[in-house]
Amino acid sequence: MTLNKNTIINDSLLFSIIIIISILGLTILYSATNENIDVVIRQGTRLIFCFFLMILVSSIDINRIRFISPYIYAFSIFLLVVTLFWGHDSKGATRWVMIFGFSLQVSEILKIILPMTLAWFLSLSEDKDFDIKKLIASFIIIFLPIAFVIKQPDLGTSLIILLCGIISIFLAGIKRSHIAYLFGLFLVIAPLMWKFLLLPYQKKRILTLIDPSSDPLGSGYHIIQSKIAVGSGGFFGKGFLNGTQSQLEFLPERGTDFIFAVFAEEFGFIGVMILFLLYLLIIIRFIHITQKAKSYFSKILAGSITCIFVLLIITNVSMAVGLLPVVGVTLPLLSLGGSSLLSIFFAFGIMFSINRRA
């Protein structure tokens, strides 16, 4: 492992934007937690830790990352087993596991580990056709961790992880005929899943999305209030720390799932556009890195990371504006929580590493 002088500054624009959004995240978190500086300091500490992790990962050669991918995958499966038996509960779900004194939500880091593993697996036989055997093996890789996450139970995250996996195999060149079959299969399975797999509260969430007023006290409440927060922000916003909806503590999960609603209420449409612009700059750099990536593994992985990054933003914002059910997806770089930061910065590190080889 050689520490290249070019390690970080090989894309200083990307690096600066990450820092800018991170600081923005801490600022809005201060407001979302009703000016609780302790939470902000804790999140800041996590950010610093994640920055170091990012620098460390970016200094590793991408081929070495490729080589260790299956081991990381195996380790995360192991952690999922640990979570299942020894994890700690919160609100009826067992999602966290203590590791080295940190509380880790393994399903969160799967969003990056799964594409990594798929990219590794598919690159083993990159010159061969994407046949049915490869497809089945890929799906085993995808569904093994998802089975554990469903069991937690965390259906929202399971679906997101599934989407991450599908993006990877889609980019890796799954055949069109296979896509058609899978789609057909989905149409058959979906109603069955609705009937047998979904828990009542999950069904309720999906139903209230279609008609929030059907359950204004329960799950519809979050959607209604979040929409009011975003809408009442207007064009210019109510100003920092002045979001009445957020400050009056009616918004649930203000620091995590609904941080965007707090942001939109206080900084308005113009603030949201600036935030999106910052995200767009990251995405443009990501696309650039993907285009320049040399190996098959790098290309699949960079492409997946780019798409997943956008997907997470879209999902989270859609939740806040009432277009998607509340599935517990965090907003990259803004939401409170260590595990999502860890996976995002791990992904950044990989992108820098790929960029170095390009």
Added chain:
Amino acid sequence: MRKSFLEFSRINTEKLFQNRFNILIILLIILSSLLIARLYFLQVVSFNHFDTLSKTNRIKFISTPPRRGIIYDRNNTVLADNASLYSIEINIEKKRNLQKIIDAIKKEIGLSKEEIENFYEKKYKYSHYNSIVLKSNLNEEEVAKILSIRYKYDGLDVTASLLRKYPYKEITHHVLGHVGYIDKKDLASLDKKKYRNMQYIGKTGVEKFYENELYGNPGYKHVEINARGRQLRDLDIGYAEPGEDIHLTIDIELQKFMFDALSKYSGSSIALNPNTGEILGMVSLPSIDPNDRLWKYGFEQEELKKLKSPLFNRSINGLYSPGSTIKPLVALSSIQNKIINPEEEIFAGPYFQLPNSPRRFRDWKPEGHGMVDLNRAIVQSCDVYFYKLADSLGIDKLSNFFEQFSFGKKTGIDMPYESKGVLPSNEWKQKNIGYKWTDGDTIITGIGQGFFLATPLQLAYATSILANKGVISIPKLNKKLVPKKSKDILNREEFFKKNITNMDWDIITNAMFDVVNKENGTAYWSIRDKKNNIAGKTGTVQVYSLSQETDERDEENIPEHLKDHSLYVAFAPKEDPKIVIATVIENVGSGSKFAAPISNKIINFYLDNKLEKY
């Protein structure tokens, strides 16, 4: 592994990837555009709609207080319970209505000027609150009257909250303590989030010590309110977690008996089980009914003085010279340090004098006791004998020995604000008085006078260690509590084991037994029914010192506040102690006449009624 280093050369694959990547990017761009359109719709097009909603559709956060834990005695009799308290709350966001509402209430049930002033003061202080309590502790009639006019006034409401009730009133007050309004001092140390909108908190006694357990966790309610401040509907409810109930070691029957026995006096009495450290009864008089006190706050200093400080818990804060009750320990220390042979008779005249000093240390018996051995010295409480022992021992050994019996430090009982007392020593005097210790100081320490100060609880604790022959049980009030013996305590137990033989302990306890059971004992006449084998020691503590010249005291004509304190420590039965008692009665006279008969009656009551079985 080589393969991955190959150039990504196969044009078809690369094309396919590019193709797929483009498809995804375009898809995501479409989704993003939809999202931006949605945001534009919400924030710009429908701004007015949502702005109105956010202004009118306010959500109120209401804390629901948890049920405070109930306090029971050892036989599940309720000592502290909850009842409902009705208060008038006024929504202060409706500023224009305020005066009208207050006038209406005044007309209906009457309001004092203070109550109104208080309300405005609070309103100013807590301007960020939705509503503020105007009047508390309404009776049913008042509640009905207010409810009947409520519909006319927006922002007027009657709320019910919990009120603490103490059925045994003043009898249990000093043990239980009481709850009271949260004040500035409390605010500094409590978890503000947990106590938001709460009215009261444990102030003293068990209520304070076990505040965390008793309090529980508040629940909350998100309530949607309309522009008039009226609640529309509950949106989200988190139920409160009730506080833990606490079972005390107190036996309320014994407690009552003790309180009644001392009711005429000021002082304290503590009964405990020496084997477990469980406090069976603990009274401090005078006392006050906390049920009234809770809401009518504030006593004038003058009034408190007149009532002889009823808020002062003499059991753990009253500092008294132990007097002659310390003599058994002085004797034991002399045996341990091999100063005397217990059997040896010493001449004890009317007074003791240090060489080269004119000062006479008098015996309580003007003519002296003549030839006394250790047993007789304790039985008759011969001062001169103990002056001599103290002189031979010296203050360092004495002080060190008293320390083994926990004088000069907190007992560690589960109550707040316990006093340490004063363990007399050279260092203590240098530090606190500024003078060097003198031999005269040592002499009077030998009979428990001088600088030596102890709380009644410390006296009971020391007696229980004596009754237990050196095994230490830390006093406790919570039945479930298992006090952890500190290293200091283990060291002390080790000290007793190594240095004091069973025979030595027996010499002392036999002498204490004789105090009550031998005809010449100072407590012989204090109890007629002697079947419970009580062993005890009286003490009479001078509140003012006798001048050097007068030998006689005119007992009858001493003003009350200068009369002696009457002390007594005891345990029973002697062979297998089930109860230890320490009693201090202020300004009445000798230990044999007051504290001893009362304490012995308490012991007999406890053992005869077989209360120890429970």
